[in-house]
Amino acid sequence: MSEHSRRVAVVTGATSGIGLAVARLLAQQGHQVFIGARNAENVASTVKLLRNEGLDVEGAPLDVRSPESTEEFVRAAAARFGAVDVLVNNAGRSGGGVTADIDDDLWDDVIETNLNSVFRMTRAVLNTGRMRAKDHGRIINIASTAGKQGVVLGAPYSASKHGVVGFTKALGNELAPTGITVNAVCPGYVETPMAQRVRQGYAAAYDTTEETILDRFTAKIPLGRYSTPEEVAGLVGYLASDTAASITAQALNVCGGLGNF
Numbered sequence: 001m002s003e004h005s006r007r008v009a010v011v012t013g014a015t016s017g018i019g020l021a022v023a024r025l026l027a028q029q030g031h032q033v034f035i036g037a038r039n040a041e042n043v044a045s046t047v048k049l050l051r052n053e054g055l056d057v058e059g060a061p062l063d064v065r066s067p068e069s070t071e072e073f074v075r076a077a078a079a080r081f082g083a084v085d086v087l088v089n090n091a092g093r094s095g096g097g098v099t100a101d102i103d104d105d106l107w108d109d110v111i112e113t114n115l116n117s118v119f120r121m122t123r124a125v126l127n128t129g130r131m132r133a134k135d136h137g138r139i140i141n142i143a144s145t146a147g148k149q150g151v152v153l154g155a156p157y158s159a160s161k162h163g164v165v166g167f168t169k170a171l172g173n174e175l176a177p178t179g180i181t182v183n184a185v186c187p188g189y190v191e192t193p194m195a196q197r198v199r200q201g202y203a204a205a206y207d208t209t210e211e212t213i214l215d216r217f218t219a220k221i222p223l224g225r226y227s228t229p230e231e232v233a234g235l236v237g238y239l240a241s242d243t244a245a246s247i248t249a250q251a252l253n254v255c256g257g258l259g260n261f
């Protein structure tokens with residue numbers, strides 16, 4: 001039995017990319033994992049996939065932009081598995097363009113999806129998910145190296161992820177005496193469906209091919225390649241462990257050296 005046996009983890013955006021790798025690893029570590037994303041079919045098929053691997057996973061549809069959906073989701077997680085020990089705020093979207101041409105709808109949706117959701121989901125897990133009553137907890141926010149440095153044509157995304165890093169540091173300090181740690185994991189370039197969409201966006205913006213964009217991005221990474229979702233999940237799994245009790249209010253990169261700050 002692992003040290004985590006029967007601990008309950010909630011992972012948002014767990015039907016793809018980093019979230020899926022995180023849900024799988026936390027379940028392999030012995031957590032009971034409750035997952036959510038907007039597409040209900042993908043939630044059901046991901047639950048089935050992970051259960052077929054022998055993992056204790058359940059899930060429900062979730063739109064992190066909606067306060068009602070967020071409350072309902074956390075209520076369902078707590079009803080299914082009990083009080084929440086680990087929250088991974090992973091759901092997110094890319095988004096940007098020439099800043100002078102960005103309309104309110106795009107700006108608002110990126111901030112809503114990537115930043116406001118992190119506050120609301122965290123509050124719901126602390127209260128409805130009863131983490132607040134525990135003397136142990138883990139809140140892990142998937143931010144980005146774009147939460148530490150500006151990304152050209154990515155102003156809303158960069159702003160949202162800087163916000164996540166700031167929220168993490170403030171809440172980490174606030175909750176430090178309680179035994180609940182709060183940290184951000186900052187991936188650089190990670191090969192996922194989102195990364196593919198990002199390359200398509202830049203190829204269109206610079207009127208070039210996705211292969212050229214891939215070469216340009218890869219050339220910026222000292223390691224010489226994108227990180228994998230599993231490499232990001234590995235740090236999340238460590239932060240969720242008992243050994244990580246003294247790591248809080250940090251923003252830690254998994255980026256092949258892209259950021260070193």
Ligand SMILES: NC(=O)c1ccc[n+]([C@@H]2O[C@H](COP(=O)([O-])OP(=O)(O)OC[C@H]3O[C@@H](n4cnc5c(N)ncnc54)[C@H](OP(=O)(O)O)[C@@H]3O)[C@@H](O)[C@H]2O)c1
Binds near residue numbers: 143192194
């Ligand atoms: N890939 C990278 O290079 C990279 C780098 C740095 C940071 N990140 C961050 O890592 C996180 C995961 O990225 P990824 O690359 O794994 O993305 P991805 O492959 O596009 O997966 C995103 C997941 O989030 C869900 N999602 C999106 N909007 C949602 C919403 N409003 N409510 C609930 N779930 C939602 C998606 O499912 P539905 O569409 O069905 O909702 C999906 O499960 C994001 O926060 C991203 O900003 C990624």
